[in-house]
Amino acid sequence: MDDDPVSSEGHGLAGGAIGAAMAAAGVAAYEHDYAEDRLRWSPNAGEVLDLPAYEVPLSGRALHRLIGPQAATLRLAAAPPPVLSADRVGPDYRIVYDLMPRGGKPQGVRIEESGSWFGPDGRPALGARGTVRVLPRGVETAAPVRLYGPDRRLDRDELLQSLDDRLKLLETNGGSAVFLIIAVLDIGRINANFGYEAGDRVIDVAGERILRRMRQGDVFGSFSGHKFGAVLNDCDEHALIIATERFREAVRGEAIDCDGASVRADIAIGAVMLPQHALTGAMAANRAEEALGDARRDVDRHLALYEPSAARDALRRRNIEIAEAIQRGLAEDRFVLAYQPIARAGDRAVISYEALSRLALPSGEIVSGGPYVEAAEKLGLIRRLDMRALTLVMADLQASPALRLSVNVSPETLADPAWLSMLVAGARRDGEALKRLTIEITETAALSRIDDLRRLVSTMRDIGCRIAIDDFGSGHTSLRMLRDIKPDWLKIDGAFIRDIGHDADAVVFVRALTTLAGHFGIRTVAEFVQDEASAALLAELGISAFQGRLIGEPRLRAGPGATVLDGLHDDGWLRGPLAVAPA
Template sequence: MISGRDAGTRPESTEPEDEPQSASERQDLSNETDALDLVSILSSVEETAYVWDLKSGRVDWESNAPDILGVTDLSKIATGAAYHALIAPEHLNVRQEVFSRTAGADNLRGVPYHIHYRLRPRGLRSAKEVHLEDQGRWWPGPDGHPQLARGVVRIVDEQYLEQQRLLARNDLDELTGQLNRIRLMQALRAVLARTERDGRSCAFLMISVNNLAVINETFGLQAGDEVIAEIGRRIKSKLRGGDVIGRYSDNKFGLILMNCGPAAAHTAAERFIGAVRDTTIKTTAAQLAAAISLGGVIVPDQAKSVQDTVNFALHALDLAKSKRHDSFALYQPSSAGDGTRHRNKTIAESVVSALDENRMRLVLQPLVATSTGKADIYEALLRMERPDGSLVPAGEFVPVAEQLGLSRLIDRRALELAVELLKKHPELHLSVNVSGHTCTDKEWLAALRRLTEGDANLLHRMIIEITETVALQEINQTANFVDTLKELGCRVAIDDFGAGYTSFKNLKSLNVDMVKIDGAFVKNVVDDKNDQIFIKTMLELANSFGMETVAEWVGDERSANYLIDAGVTYLQGYYYGMPIDSSEYVKRA
């Protein structure tokens, strides 16, 4: 090494001279010396090395540094500050951030870093610049801040940098620099295969940043992103060699802990919790505290597939979050839980199969106008046809499908069937249900435009039903969805009104055409005074807003007569007939 102060000189040797050697011995020694000439090796691959004392600022460079970096005067890089003065301004923070952290300091092994930046060896105003890859480790002082760094700097070209960018884009999460979800799942799949083969246990942990929503709302999304990235770094610094970390979702990380049983998983979890809890996180907005919860599963003992591993870890994470903000729970199998998961998996497979094989069907239930006694509108109710021809009601598969993210596919298929039916029967008015996910699905609206081809008559004969609980949870998004539908010419109804977050003040803001009163307020309306008060209030409100009303679950003549007298616009229920298959529909006089 050559320090900035001693550049160009080397201390004279004080070692005693060896005894004379034979010619062959001298040749062997010469070959060995050539093979171990590290400076020559570094130069051949355009690399040089340094040792940086951050306390004094002094940087000692290998003797080939001037040639590799193109620095004419070694004093220009003899200190950390002098070296940083030659780094392109837009890249300077990349290197400074490496040596500004205290999280994860390891007194024995040091903290690794690996960065890229541009250096202008003849000054920032010079056109000459080199692209460098800087890789090394730093060691902390008593205060936990970096005190000593050892590293290697290598000249790289644009092709290499582009390859690195492509690798990072394919493998790493952009925000945290950890594996992205795809690569994390691929790593988990490989580990599962290995554990089955080797007979060794591993742990998969799911980590959630608990207070992220509060941070985002209070300090902004940038502060939230900074917290996520720092938590990822802290957790990674506490991993052992061979362990894997990846970002699973917005506020969740997945960890693969090699050769890890239940006791070791608990120990590791406490280590990760401490790494996040014990020190605040510096962000551009403020110094913040964060908390994490962890759920884990042991593989292959408790799970033998990627899907089961993730599901069980998420289940354990929910249990941990129900206890406190910095807790760990290990998955515990239960016959009831396993039964539910098996049932949900079976339903999901059945739904996907039915969609692929065109086994979704519509049945029609009439909405009878109280003014005429005729079925002016039909509600399209979805049914799933089993391979044996029997039909499954929507209530038995739609809730599970929504939880598993299949509702958008179901809604699009229901839309296709509904439009097909409307085209076949020009006099038919049809009411179609959509899930909460569809209210934010631009593809569903695009499908509506494409299937109807802008036919105003066809669109006017469609009523889109949105469940009240969904509508009022995301009031702004729902309002935009409703406005778009009405611009296209559709009518919109709020379904099951009164079943959830009944909010009369928000009803008008949605600008819907129809309100469907939840059947729970209808079935006993003749005998229940409270139901009568609710329906009376609902009708007065709807009339003042110019909305039509539908009473669901009308099951007998007494209820029908009461509702007619009360002024309900439409009645729907088994009293007016069971749902019929759409293929059996015929125009009624």
């Protein structure tokens, strides 16, 4: 190595008076040429790194060998972005790591490395220049600073680790900080109106604009999808308000060009004070997400700061209890089915039953599965409930050749190949049984993924299943959905049925729906039919079938381990044969 190494662009590495001052301070300079993977050092590098001259690393690979197996992770922040931005300020990274022990020493030296990438703007980095110094073991130092633009997405785990680093430092040295989750708003609308490339462009530009408004030393990264995460150091509530106004103005101030289309963007920000209201990175992320939900509803500021709430904590504890009850119920086969009859409007003959979840508590009490289903959707357990329901339904169809059933499936489960595989396996065992099964899909789920659903429906129809759109009218009714999916049944949402005798608007709406369904050859079911007057009016409006209290309340099947369906007995289980009319 030269006594005073010089880069290819002629920049000296800490020579002369500056080099002497750096050496006195225990700081060494380096330059890393990425094309050749060549490291060039100032003359005092060996002294600073506590290495003989011949062991000073001359390449990035050699440096990583000195650090050990975790080198790539520890120096992740030093990896350059695909292209350099013209708006970078200050060092691009500051990281801390230990060299592996050498010469029988119990520990290697602890290094703080700070550097900046160099090269033409808008092109890949040619290399990096920076400094290293040794940190005393007993001295705490600032957590690694990782400045991530949207072209270098930091994953969630890495961001949480950075948060944990900051929280440990705050615990040791005191001080305050704020963690933010910043969401770009209306990305779904932008994708729908301008295309997914425009949505990606808006997210990227919003991230670039926010990054340019960050203070040196703050941490910024991609959190997930259309969300960014940031740690603002030495920040109180007043400074938070100023910072978030600065970020929002940066994003909203100028339209974003998306292949000729000018798109306006905005952001919402959820914040949590550190360490007062979060002790770990995961806790900070959860609480900032909670605040983000409130920020979305604040149409003026789009900012919310997490505040402790007894009611929220109670709800969280309740969710944990419900999740445990769901998991125990599934493990112990205590989720059972109740069947509610669906009858023809003309002669009231039962043509099918809808399978509804019920939970048998350890005490023997049978409770509605509705609240558990809603909780399961929020807590990510709905797929397991749907699989359980499908297992029971297929067993009953195979055991009762005259029975026709319908079963609900959630949007999350529809996207799970395991559910469809279970359905296909059931058809292979008994194809005739599944010809008596109707799959109920909510209107909102159908509208959100029509193209995917068309393929799923084709497979289900090949098996022999029928298709019903549930809660029809609760979403944005779509002619395209009816034309493309062509369900066998539309089940009109009970909100339009329960007071139809006193609601002229509901009458107009139901008449329009039945006319629309008739145009496509689709039969209709009115849910929540309570009385004869409503039934008579609905029949006049062209409804094909009724479901609700007038026709019959849900009735339990014979038991978790049984497949024989009987009429209702005093103990609440079914006894005696069911009469099912031809569909």
